[in-house]
Amino acid sequence: MKIKYFVFCLVLFGLSGLPASSSAKSTKQSNWQSFQLQYxxxxxxxxxxxxxxxxxxxxxxxxxxxxxxxxxxxxxxSNLRSLKTIRKYSKTRRLYRNRFITFPLKVINGSIRSSALKAVFFKDKAGIGYWKHRVTFAWETTSMIAGLFTKEGIKAGHLVRYNKMRNKGNILKKGDVIKIPWKWVSPELSLRPVSLKPPLKLKQDKSGKFYAHYQMKHGETLYSSVVIRFTGRLLNDEVNQVANKLLKLNNISDAKLIQTRQKIRIPLGWLSEEYLGSQTNDVSSRKTSVKKTNKKKTKKIKSSKAVASKKKLKRGKSTQKAVAQKTKSKRKNNVHKIHVILDSGHGGRDPGASAGSRKNKDIIYEDEVVYDISKRMSKLFKKQGIIVHPTLADPNQKQPIRYLSHRHDRDEHLLVTPRYLTRNARIGVNMRVYLVNHIFKQLRKKKVPSENILFISLHGDALHSSLSGAMVYYPDHRLRRGRFILSSKIYRKRKEYISKLTYNPRDNKYSEKLSKSFGKVIINQFRKLRLRTHRVSSAVRGYLYRKGIKTLPAVLRYSKVPTSVLVEIANLNNRLDRRDLLKSKTRQQIAKAITNSVTAHFDRSSGLVAQR
Structure with missing residues (x-):
C-alpha cells in the first residue's frame, strides 16, 4: 500500500508541474519581441x-x-565591421538565410539598436526635455539602463541624482519612471523628436509618438505632393509602397478620397533630410552663450590689437600684391586643358530602362538615348577645345542620329583592353569603375590637375510617372566605402585592372563639395534652355532610396575623380519626357546644356585649378 501511495503522489506531482512548466515556457517566449526597420x-x-x-x-x-x-x-x-566579428557570433564560416545569428545589443549599429529598444521597452515615451523610461522587467538595473540609453561618460549615478531615486537606485520596481535628459541620451539612437522645416508641423499623438503633419492643398495628390516631396522616394515601387503605408496609418481607404485641407501624418523616420531641422535646442543655447562670452573677450582683445594692426596694414598691402602676381603667373602657366570622362550608361545586352510602346510609337531604350546624347556632347566639346574620354562605343553609330531605333541594339562595347561586350549589367558597372579610375590615373601621371578632370555619367530615370525632368546625383561622402577589391579572372584580364582601390574620407568630402556645386550648375543650364528639371524635391541629390535604404550608383561611389556626377536626363516613365526625348532637337538641347555647364563650372572657379 505504501508503494502504491508513493507512486500516486509522484503522478500527482508530475501533473501539477506540467502547467507550471508550460507557463514558464510561454513567459520565456513572450520575452522575445519581433521588430523590423521602417520600409x-x-x-x-x-x-x-x-x-x-x-x-x-x-x-x-x-x-x-x-x-x-x-x-x-x-x-x-563602424569600429566592429569585420568578417572576424561576424564569424565570432555566427559560429560558422558560412551564412545561412534561414538561420538566426545572435548579437549583443552593444555591437549593433544605432538604427537597429534604436528600433530594438523601442520594441522591448514599448511603454517608453519622448517627453519635453527628457526621454521617459518606464521599468517593465524584473531584470532591469540602473546601470544597465544607463548603458543602453546614454552616451559615454554618463553613468548610473547621474540618473540616480537626477531622478532622486530611493536606495541609490539599487532597487527598481515595475512601473518606476526614470527620466533621462536629452543631453545625456546617446545621439546614435535618434530618440529625440527633431524640429521640422515648413510646411511640415511636429505633433504628438495620444501614445506619445511624434509625427510630421501636412495639410493637403487643392489639386495635390498623395503620391507627388507627400510621398515624393517629403520622403525622397522616387522609384515607382518605393512610392507605391510608402503611399499604401501612409493610407493605413491615416485610416484612409483610397487615395482618391483625400480632401483639401485634410491632415496627413508622416512618421519622422520616413522624412527626407532636407525637411529635418536641428535635433537639439541645447546646442543653440550653448552657441548663444559662447557667442556672448566671445564678444566680451573680443572687446578686450580689440583694444590691444588696434595699435598692432595699423603697423601690419602697410606690410599686408605689399604681400597682397605679391600673392596676386603669383596667382596670375600660375594661371598663365596652367596649359592643361579640361578633360571630360564621358560615360554613356548601360549598353550591349543591358538596355537599362525602357518605356512606351510600339503601338503608341513612343517606345524608347535608355542606352540608345544617352548614347546619342553623348555623341552630340563629344562634338560640342571638341569645338570648345575640351578633350573627351568615352567609356562606351557602338561600331554602327559613329555620329548622332535623327531618329532613334525602335529595336534594342546590342553591339555596344566598353573601351577596356581587351574590349568587353556588355553581356552582364553588374560586370559592366564594375568594368566602368576600373576604366574611369584608369583614365584618371593616366591623366594625373601627365600632371593634369585633378580639378581639370570631370566625370559625367549619362542615364535615363525610370521613376514614378508623375515625375518629370532632369536630376543630378553627386557622391555623398557618407555612402562611399573605404576600398574596392575584385579578384575575378574577367577583371584581371583587363589592362585597366587595379588590385585594390582605396578611398580617403577627406578626399570623399572634398569630392562631394566639388560634385554638388557642379550638379547645381548643370540644373541651372537645363533651366536656362527651358528644359524640364525635377521640381517636386531637390534636383541635385547625394543618394537615392532602394528598398528603403539610401544607396549610390557604383560609378559614383567608387570614382576617384574629384568632380563626378551622374545626370539623369529625364524620366522615361513620364509621357511628356518620353515624347520629347524622341525629338532630335530636344536631345541636342540636353547635350548643349551639359556642355555649357562644364564651361560655366570653370568660369565660376578662379582659373582652371580649383582650390581646396
Whole structure:
C-alpha cells in the first residue's frame, strides 16, 4: 500500500508541474519581441530582441545574397565591421538565410539598436526635455539602463541624482519612471523628436509618438505632393509602397478620397533630410552663450590689437600684391586643358530602362538615348577645345542620329583592353569603375590637375510617372566605402585592372563639395534652355532610396575623380519626357546644356585649378 501511495503522489506531482512548466515556457517566449526597420516588410528583414538571462541580444537573419562583409556593414557598429566579428557570433564560416545569428545589443549599429529598444521597452515615451523610461522587467538595473540609453561618460549615478531615486537606485520596481535628459541620451539612437522645416508641423499623438503633419492643398495628390516631396522616394515601387503605408496609418481607404485641407501624418523616420531641422535646442543655447562670452573677450582683445594692426596694414598691402602676381603667373602657366570622362550608361545586352510602346510609337531604350546624347556632347566639346574620354562605343553609330531605333541594339562595347561586350549589367558597372579610375590615373601621371578632370555619367530615370525632368546625383561622402577589391579572372584580364582601390574620407568630402556645386550648375543650364528639371524635391541629390535604404550608383561611389556626377536626363516613365526625348532637337538641347555647364563650372572657379 505504501508503494502504491508513493507512486500516486509522484503522478500527482508530475501533473501539477506540467502547467507550471508550460507557463514558464510561454513567459520565456513572450520575452522575445519581433521588430523590423521602417520600409522593410519582408520576412527575412524581421528581427528579434530579448533578454537571454545575461544581457539584451538581437537575433537576425542574413538577407538573400548577403555575405559576411555586407552583413557587417548593415548591422554592426563602424569600429566592429569585420568578417572576424561576424564569424565570432555566427559560429560558422558560412551564412545561412534561414538561420538566426545572435548579437549583443552593444555591437549593433544605432538604427537597429534604436528600433530594438523601442520594441522591448514599448511603454517608453519622448517627453519635453527628457526621454521617459518606464521599468517593465524584473531584470532591469540602473546601470544597465544607463548603458543602453546614454552616451559615454554618463553613468548610473547621474540618473540616480537626477531622478532622486530611493536606495541609490539599487532597487527598481515595475512601473518606476526614470527620466533621462536629452543631453545625456546617446545621439546614435535618434530618440529625440527633431524640429521640422515648413510646411511640415511636429505633433504628438495620444501614445506619445511624434509625427510630421501636412495639410493637403487643392489639386495635390498623395503620391507627388507627400510621398515624393517629403520622403525622397522616387522609384515607382518605393512610392507605391510608402503611399499604401501612409493610407493605413491615416485610416484612409483610397487615395482618391483625400480632401483639401485634410491632415496627413508622416512618421519622422520616413522624412527626407532636407525637411529635418536641428535635433537639439541645447546646442543653440550653448552657441548663444559662447557667442556672448566671445564678444566680451573680443572687446578686450580689440583694444590691444588696434595699435598692432595699423603697423601690419602697410606690410599686408605689399604681400597682397605679391600673392596676386603669383596667382596670375600660375594661371598663365596652367596649359592643361579640361578633360571630360564621358560615360554613356548601360549598353550591349543591358538596355537599362525602357518605356512606351510600339503601338503608341513612343517606345524608347535608355542606352540608345544617352548614347546619342553623348555623341552630340563629344562634338560640342571638341569645338570648345575640351578633350573627351568615352567609356562606351557602338561600331554602327559613329555620329548622332535623327531618329532613334525602335529595336534594342546590342553591339555596344566598353573601351577596356581587351574590349568587353556588355553581356552582364553588374560586370559592366564594375568594368566602368576600373576604366574611369584608369583614365584618371593616366591623366594625373601627365600632371593634369585633378580639378581639370570631370566625370559625367549619362542615364535615363525610370521613376514614378508623375515625375518629370532632369536630376543630378553627386557622391555623398557618407555612402562611399573605404576600398574596392575584385579578384575575378574577367577583371584581371583587363589592362585597366587595379588590385585594390582605396578611398580617403577627406578626399570623399572634398569630392562631394566639388560634385554638388557642379550638379547645381548643370540644373541651372537645363533651366536656362527651358528644359524640364525635377521640381517636386531637390534636383541635385547625394543618394537615392532602394528598398528603403539610401544607396549610390557604383560609378559614383567608387570614382576617384574629384568632380563626378551622374545626370539623369529625364524620366522615361513620364509621357511628356518620353515624347520629347524622341525629338532630335530636344536631345541636342540636353547635350548643349551639359556642355555649357562644364564651361560655366570653370568660369565660376578662379582659373582652371580649383582650390581646396
Amino acid at each position: 522593410q516588410s519582408s520576412e527575412t528583414s524581421k528581427m528579434l530582441v530579448g533578454w537571454n538571462g545575461k544581457r539584451l541580444v538581437v537575433k537576425l537573419k542574413p538577407l538573400v545574397g548577403e555575405g559576411g562583409y555586407s552583413l557587417a556593414r548593415r548591422v554592426l557598429l
